[in-house]
Amino acid sequence: MLRVFITGANRGIGLGLAGQCLQRGDRVFAGCRNPEQATELHRLQDQHGDRLTVLPLDVTDQSAIDSAVTTVEGFVDGLDLLVNNAGVGGGEDPFGQLAEEGLIDTFRVNAVAPILLAQAMLPLLKKGQRPVIASVTSRMGSIADNGSGGYYAYRASKAALNMLHKSLAVDLAQQGIITVVLHPGWVRTDMGGQGGRLSVEESVAGLLQVVDGLTETDSGRFFDWRGKKVPW
Ligand SMILES: NC(=O)c1ccc[n+]([C@@H]2O[C@H](COP(=O)([O-])OP(=O)(O)OC[C@H]3O[C@@H](n4cnc5c(N)ncnc54)[C@H](OP(=O)(O)O)[C@@H]3O)[C@@H](O)[C@H]2O)c1
Numbered sequence: 001m002l003r004v005f006i007t008g009a010n011r012g013i014g015l016g017l018a019g020q021c022l023q024r025g026d027r028v029f030a031g032c033r034n035p036e037q038a039t040e041l042h043r044l045q046d047q048h049g050d051r052l053t054v055l056p057l058d059v060t061d062q063s064a065i066d067s068a069v070t071t072v073e074g075f076v077d078g079l080d081l082l083v084n085n086a087g088v089g090g091g092e093d094p095f096g097q098l099a100e101e102g103l104i105d106t107f108r109v110n111a112v113a114p115i116l117l118a119q120a121m122l123p124l125l126k127k128g129q130r131p132v133i134a135s136v137t138s139r140m141g142s143i144a145d146n147g148s149g150g151y152y153a154y155r156a157s158k159a160a161l162n163m164l165h166k167s168l169a170v171d172l173a174q175q176g177i178i179t180v181v182l183h184p185g186w187v188r189t190d191m192g193g194q195g196g197r198l199s200v201e202e203s204v205a206g207l208l209q210v211v212d213g214l215t216e217t218d219s220g221r222f223f224d225w226r227g228k229k230v231p232w
Pocket residue numbers: 007008009010011012013014032033034057058059060084085086087088109136137138139183184185186187188189190191192193196
């Protein structure tokens with residue numbers, strides 16, 4: 001049984017992760033911006049009872065991050081898996097119409113928040129069993145793979161997340177904490193749209209299989225949901 005913390009757990013891939021982790025017996029902490037409106041999480045709570053704690057977490061709010069740490073500490077003495085899943089698409093403003101606010105807001109959620117959450121959760125992760133920090137990135141953040149341009153805010157924020165993770169992997173290597181960035185595939189969610197190639201269930205099953213199979217030598221790598229390495 002893993003002790004798992006997931007951000008953006010009220011819908012899409014985050015909700016799917018919470019559901020599959022609970023299904024297999026894990027202890028889940030599900031962060032979301034509006035717990036009172038998280039009807040799907042409440043349905044999971046009815047099914048899985050006290051193995052699920054739903055907590056308020058806007059990932060851009062440092063005081064909410066600190067409160068989340070305190071809440072988790074009230075239930076468990078360590079965390080085995082932190083999944084930074086919350087993310088925003090960042091809009092599709094083309095070059096010529098880019099504005100500072102949209103770029104910075106996207107960076108805050110997609111790049112800055114995951115690293116600050118990892119920092120805040122570090123004491124709990126240090127007490128975990130084979131602890132893993134996995135951030136859901138995107139192939140669109142791969143510089144090598146960018147042949148079609150556009151999506152400035154999203155692509156750059158995920159590339160930044162990838163680099164932050166690379167440093168994290170180096171810095172945490174001596175402490176036995178594995179950190180990876182994971183591309184979930186093109187998934188049918190609000191963000192991915194209905195044209196996506198994968199259902200949430202397929203993507204999440206793959207992501208969890210990848211996380212379960214990680215070893216220390218995988219730390220600092222960029223994998224997709226099938227465990228294939230993605231070029232940086
Ligand atoms: N779907 C795809 O094809 C695809 C492909 C590559 C990567 N990804 C990545 O996968 C992750 C999940 O995406 P998804 O497809 O499941 O998207 P989604 O259905 O749009 O869900 C996004 C989730 O992130 C949460 N979120 C956004 N801003 C937040 C904030 N400031 N604080 C806390 N939570 C916040 C949302 O909460 P609210 O409900 O409160 O807005 C929601 O729970 C993202 O990091 C995304 O970049 C998705």
